[in-house]
Amino acid sequence: MTEAVIDLTKIGVTFKDGQQTIQAVQDVDLKIEAGDIYGIIGYSGAGKSTLVRVINLLQVPTTGRVVVNGQALQELSPVALRQARKRVGMIFQHFNLMQSRTVLGNVVYPLLGQKISKSERRAKALRLLKLVGLEDYADSYPDKLSGGQKQRVAIARALVTDPQILISDEATSALDPKTTAAILSLLQQVNRDLGVTIVLITHEMQVIKSVCHHVAVMENGRIIERGPVAQVFTAPQAPLTVDFVETSTNVRAAIERITRTIKLSELADDQELIAFKFVGQSTKQGIVSHLSQTLGVDVNILFANIDQIDGQNVGDMIAIITGNLPAFNQAIAQLADQGVQTHVINEQDVKELVD
Numbered sequence: 001m002t003e004a005v006i007d008l009t010k011i012g013v014t015f016k017d018g019q020q021t022i023q024a025v026q027d028v029d030l031k032i033e034a035g036d037i038y039g040i041i042g043y044s045g046a047g048k049s050t051l052v053r054v055i056n057l058l059q060v061p062t063t064g065r066v067v068v069n070g071q072a073l074q075e076l077s078p079v080a081l082r083q084a085r086k087r088v089g090m091i092f093q094h095f096n097l098m099q100s101r102t103v104l105g106n107v108v109y110p111l112l113g114q115k116i117s118k119s120e121r122r123a124k125a126l127r128l129l130k131l132v133g134l135e136d137y138a139d140s141y142p143d144k145l146s147g148g149q150k151q152r153v154a155i156a157r158a159l160v161t162d163p164q165i166l167i168s169d170e171a172t173s174a175l176d177p178k179t180t181a182a183i184l185s186l187l188q189q190v191n192r193d194l195g196v197t198i199v200l201i202t203h204e205m206q207v208i209k210s211v212c213h214h215v216a217v218m219e220n221g222r223i224i225e226r227g228p229v230a231q232v233f234t235a236p237q238a239p240l241t242v243d244f245v246e247t248s249t250n251v252r253a254a255i256e257r258i259t260r261t262i263k264l265s266e267l268a269d270d271q272e273l274i275a276f277k278f279v280g281q282s283t284k285q286g287i288v289s290h291l292s293q294t295l296g297v298d299v300n301i302l303f304a305n306i307d308q309i310d311g312q313n314v315g316d317m318i319a320i321i322t323g324n325l326p327a328f329n330q331a332i333a334q335l336a337d338q339g340v341q342t343h344v345i346n347e348q349d350v351k352e353l354v355d
């Protein structure tokens with residue numbers, strides 16, 4: 001097993017706001033292995049930003065122990081802590097660039113005060129600007145750049161101190177979908193080519209799905225579910241996780257659309273509306289068509305979609321099955337270990353969608 005580069009134990013963060021006490025983070029244990037892209041998802045106020053700020057001790061936890069790169073950060077001297085912090089880069093939703101400095105000036109900034117020559121600093125910053133595709137913009141000012149370009153500058157600046165960890169706090173939330181995809185792909189490149197471990201906060205499962213290997217779901221300051229992305233995605237346990245997953249697959253919207261025109265009560269006795277999920281190899285086989293032929297059932301496909309999650313295919317399909325339902329349901333249940341899941345859509349599901 002790879003070593004944990006981040007090891008948080010029993011982290012609690014309490015804020016006092018006047019008379020009020022806010023438990024922003026409660027009892028969080030979190031281990032992140034070197035080289036991972038680890039997503040933390042939750043709605044606004046769940047405690048995500050507070051938790052990741054603990055990783056470089058920008059937020060000192062009220063309780064718990066923070067070990068990063070094998071160093072217990074709370075035990076370090078101020079000088080040693082400053083050094084340790086350089087190994088953790090951060091990027092933010094609003095880029096946090098200095099408007100009065102050029103692009104190069106922004107990227108060079110974290111190196112000021114370090115014992116390297118001006119020309120070395122400049123060469124290093126230019127190397128990173130090249131990496132993010134902005135070498136021609138070195139002398140431009142940030143206000144001349146698009147949102148995506150500003151985030152690229154922020155990434156170059158975060159990498160200039162050779163961090164082992166890069167924390168991305170909603171870095172794509174202010175960007176359009178195309179720019180978001182380009183920035184996420186750049187983060188993947190940084191992870192792959194430079195070996196930087198990435199911790200990525202978001203409120204969008206789509207973001208987690210496209211780049212992360214592991215995910216933790218936060219609610220009310222706690223991690224309520226975690227695991228490999230493909231696992232959490234295909235078998236979510238907590239209601240909030242189910243919610244995030246359904247929003248990102250469009251299955252819920254499809255069921256809602258379908259049941260607006262096809263009433264379950266109007267289906268014949270030998271008909272059922274079934275939601276299928278196919279994971280991995282099962283997405284490449286004609287499972288339903290095979291069962292349709294051997295059992296003589298009719299399949300009317302109303303929705304189908306295929307997605308890639310952490311490199312693995314995941315397919316969703318909604319269909320009306322007509323014919324020998326007991327035999328069909330029994331046959332398909334036996335395919336569970338081959339990555340096929342089904343759910344017969346009932347009135348309760350439809351009611352929950354409307355509510």
Ligand SMILES: Nc1ncnc2c1ncn2[C@@H]1O[C@H](COP(=O)(O)OP(=O)(O)OP(=O)(O)O)[C@@H](O)[C@H]1O
Nearest residue numbers: 015017022024042043044045046047048049050051
């Ligand atoms: N410095 C602070 N003082 C008081 N309360 C705070 C402080 N920072 C955060 N909080 C509170 O802690 C809780 C968690 O906030 P946090 O910013 O970590 O959540 P989040 O999941 O990152 O949400 P968002 O995406 O909106 O930032 C919230 O209730 C927030 O109001």
